[in-house]
Structures are given as structure tokens and as C-alpha cells.
Amino acid sequence: MELIQLVSIHGIGINLKLILNGSMSISGKQCSAARALLGWTSAQLAEAASVGQATVKRFEAGDSVRDTSVGAIRAALEEAGLIFIAAGENTAAGGEGVRRQA
Known part of the structure; x- marks a missing residue:
């Protein structure tokens, strides 16, 4: 997965993936x-x-949340060492999923 890191907005270091x-x-x-x-x-x-805890709960319940919130959630989980598998991606088990990085 390719990521870019942008740093420093008005002199404040911000990591945005x-x-x-x-x-x-x-x-x-x-x-x-x-x-x-x-x-x-x-x-x-x-x-x-x-993000707010209510945002996480709404997202997991299948309710609509902002794309930026989903991106922030995904980035936090990937930062913690997880990899997401898309539906239809070529994997042994098939289907969407998540696993720890090797």
C-alpha cells in the first residue's frame, strides 16, 4: 500500500496519511x-x-459517516499493525477481511 506523509501546516507538524x-x-x-x-x-x-466514539459506533453499525472519518479510522488501525483485505481480492480465504501485518 502506498502512503504519502505530509508534514507541517503553518509551522505545526501534522502527520496526514x-x-x-x-x-x-x-x-x-x-x-x-x-x-x-x-x-x-x-x-x-x-x-x-x-474521531468521536459515536462516529466509530455509527460506522460499525453500518450507518453513514464522513469519508475523512473512515480514512482516519483505517489509518489508525493500519498504524497499529493491521492490513485490510478488500472483497474480491485474491486471497486464500476470499472475501473482505482484516489481518495482522506479517
Whole structure:
């Protein structure tokens, strides 16, 4: 997965990761599974992603949330060492999923 890191906006160092591989989207089910793999609560994920806990809960319930919030959630989970597998991606098990980085 290709990432760019942008740093420094008006003298303040900010790490912003943009996923360039065409899809920033993950599903709410993947998010919930990812949290379970890490042993995180929704509050811990919300803090790591700098989004509200209600946003995490809405996303996992299948409700609509902002694309920027989904991107922040995905980035936080990837930063914690997880990899997301898209539906239809060529894997032994098939289907969408999440796993730890090797």
C-alpha cells in the first residue's frame, strides 16, 4: 500500500496519511473485527483516529459517516499493525477481511 506523509501546516507538524491505492473505504464489519484483533474498545479507536466514539459506533453499525472519518479510522488501525483485505481480492480465504501485518 502506498502512503504519502505530509508534514507541517503553518509551522505545526501534522502527520496526514493519504491512501493512494484507489480505495480508502473499509466496512463497519472490518472495523469491528480490527478492533477485536487489537483488543481495543470503541473509545480507544476513537482516540487513536481522532474521531468521536459515536462516529466509530455509527460506522460499525453500518450507518453513514464522513469519508475523512473512515480514512482516519483505517489509518489508525493500519498504524497499529493491521492490513485490510478488500472483497474480491485474491486471497486464500476470499472475501473482505482484516489481518495482522506479517
